[in-house]
Amino acid sequence: MARENSCCCPSLSLSRDSARFCLLFLLIAIYMLAGAAVFSSLERPAELLAHRLWERRLKDFSQGYNITVEDLKSLLSHYEEARTAGIRAEKGRALWDIPGAFYFVGTVVSTIGFGVSAPSTLPGKILLVLYGLVGCSATILFFNLFLVRVRALLTLLLSWCHGRRARNSGPDVSTGGGTRPEAWKPSVYLVAVILFAAALLVACGAASLYSAMEGWTFIESLYFCFVAFSTVGFGDFVSGQRAQHQNIPVYQVANCLVMLFGVCCTYSLFSALSLIIKRGLNWMLSTLAPVRGNVCCYKSQLRTLSKCCTSEPQLTYPCCSEENTLQSQQVPALVFSSHTMV
Template identity: 75%
Template sequence: MKTGFSCCCPSLIPSRETARFYLLFVLIALYMLAGAAVFSSLERQAELQAHQLWERRLKDFSQDHNISGEDLRCLLGHYEEARTAGIRAERGRALWDIPGAFYFVGTVVSTIGFGVTAPSTVTGKVLLVFYGLLGCSATILFFNLFLERVVALLSFLVCWCHRRRTGGDGLDGRAREANRNEEWKPSVYQVTLILFVAVLLVACGAASLYAAMEGWTYLESLYFCFVAFSTVGFGDFVSGQREYHEDSRVYQVANCLLMLLGVCCTYSLFNAISVIIKQGLNWILRTLAWMYSA
């Protein structure tokens, strides 16, 4: 019966690529629903408490300074508009001088997008669309080439270690090595492990620097490193924005280099993990096919 149905309606049976796409979509949706449930249970109560505290502070401030709540909310609305132009309650470094603008375009082309700086002019917003289109594309290409160089370096190291272990010399040995080069390429699991260690080392080193320069705790610095290096960019923590950082040229350069290195390594790690996920999806599809045919 199953065979007859398959022969009569071949178009209803999706290809392996299509089945993998649908399966991945379902798993991502379930993953997002589970994450939403977990984070809602963790953060919702804190959000409600923050709202209650804010309303109480507004009421107390209005009463203490004899200001109407409407006038106070109007002032706060103007301040929210001013934040778009870079105005902060605590004075920070200049946002649109050359170093500040360079930091901004770095967050654009790397797709981090902290949201601390954003163009306020119409011309700047229109230009950003085309600037980001080309810049993000070129940066993604750079990240892919970086991953290729990492894999090539690991392949060289694996082959070199194998030659040292086997001690292959002479023309015959070299010919055999040339024929077996393909067999000694690193597996995706080896690449993933090495990239994970690299990301961990860069993040730990960068967190030490940020904890010292930004006044954050080490845990907050590690959190910032993940948010920045993964290009999530919430904007709750942003490095290099304090006023005294404007004169710290060495720190500004180190910050940019750490961002670039961290994003490259993390993007490469994500690519390697995606290959493992793809292998897992193939295993699930083979298992489902075997169960269906049984």
């Protein structure tokens, strides 16, 4: 069928990988547009309200302390520059001591990038490019190796459970009537469900820890866990940045370990979900293949009919249906002989 469809529409023929790539690009674009519309409708009113509130506060502060709004905005712009160096309105822990720098490089190599700390010197910025190039590559390799071991462990456990259940069900089920049982592999859907449960369990445990140590609500802590573990890293919530956290080394170590384990679990879940999405794309392509074939054959019929009416001896592309075969036989002898030679 693929060969016949390519004969009908040679200019539209695409490999399966290319078609899947184009379809995925289209679906991602639609998904992003839909997400933009939803989040804009949810967050835009709050943004406008915050702007109005901020302008009113600036005006009230300038009038109350006899300061012009321009001078006040200039001071605020200098403060925004100072935030890069770690200056905060509320005192926090040091950003560039050894624990703070270790936390920073952890956000770099894990590609989280909260944005709380960033190098302000030129040598630091240059070093960050080279350091991140090697560190991010090594961390991605570590995530892939972790994923391979998770899959092997899940396959081993699920195969053992399946074999035990089959043996308990009787010889007909486990061995197929005495023959050697075939190798059983868990489906990607079952693996995805298990990984989702594991990632959710880790996120809930981490959220309980952050809720107690950071003073966030459980929902805010769970939101932070997804943003951090998925390596999105907005930076609106960042763990371990309070001044008292500097004197709790156990929490600092636990925070780093929870981050690493959470990112590994979420990365494994994303990999399983990507396989499910790939299967969905293959199903969509298989569903659309007959439609595309009918369109190609219809275009070929119109092209053949047009060539027969004009009696122009040109090369034709017969389609797979019997009706097109009969029509191609009614083409003049010159056309048929030309097609046969080709």
